[in-house]
Amino acid sequence: MYIANYAKFAQEPDLRRVLLSTFGPIGAQGGLYWKTWNEVVLERIREELRPEGCRDEASIALRVKLMEGLRAAAGEQRSVDAITTWAAKRLLPPAAPEDSALAVKVEQGAGADLFPWAGEGAFTIDALQPTVNGQAHYIGEQGGHLYLGKKGGRCAWCVDEYLAPSETSGEAFLEVTEHDMEGLPLGARVWQCFDGTRHQQRTLTLRTA
DSSP: OHHHHHHHHHHOHHHHHHHHTOOSOOOOOSSHHHHHHHHHHHHHHHHHHSOTTSSOHHHHHHHHHHHHHHHHHTTOHHHHHHHHHHHHTTOOOOOOOTTOOSEEEEEEOTTOOOOTTSSSSOEEEOSSOOEETTEEOEEETTSOEEEEEEETTEEEEEEESSOOTTOSOSSEEEEEOTTTOSSOOOEEEEEEEEOSSSEEEEEEEEEEO
């Protein structure tokens, strides 16, 4: 998309003149993906074709990074959706908290019932919303969420089908205090796990994958 469009505008004086006469955000048609990336590409090309000394170098650098992010996300739809969502705002995606584990596995303890979200692959940092309540937010291969919830002075690490940052329960949850909530509760812990009827104490183990 970028190479072909750059060549087109570089080689066609009339098209180039029209493009260089514009300033600010460019508005394109189509769905979020095509609209956003057409705009980003055209805005980058416009600045690159301006005479040296008249270019908005910061604008170019941002769009280069956004396009690099799109290439890196290829094949991972949620990552593509994430970089597209942020690119539509002309912003880079926020980074996960420093020292966050890149992937986590949730394993059931001995004798525990198998929950749909346990043992089903790794939870990885969510590209769309990497941080929730100041802590890393993970999403599982089956679509489940692992995050820190906060409500009314209470804090709990939650595993659930839905992301609810202002709640402190879920399919499984582990209450923590403000003092010890920093970072994932790795290792074997006793969580409150929903068995379809009520929450029961079960040992779950979180480990980096």
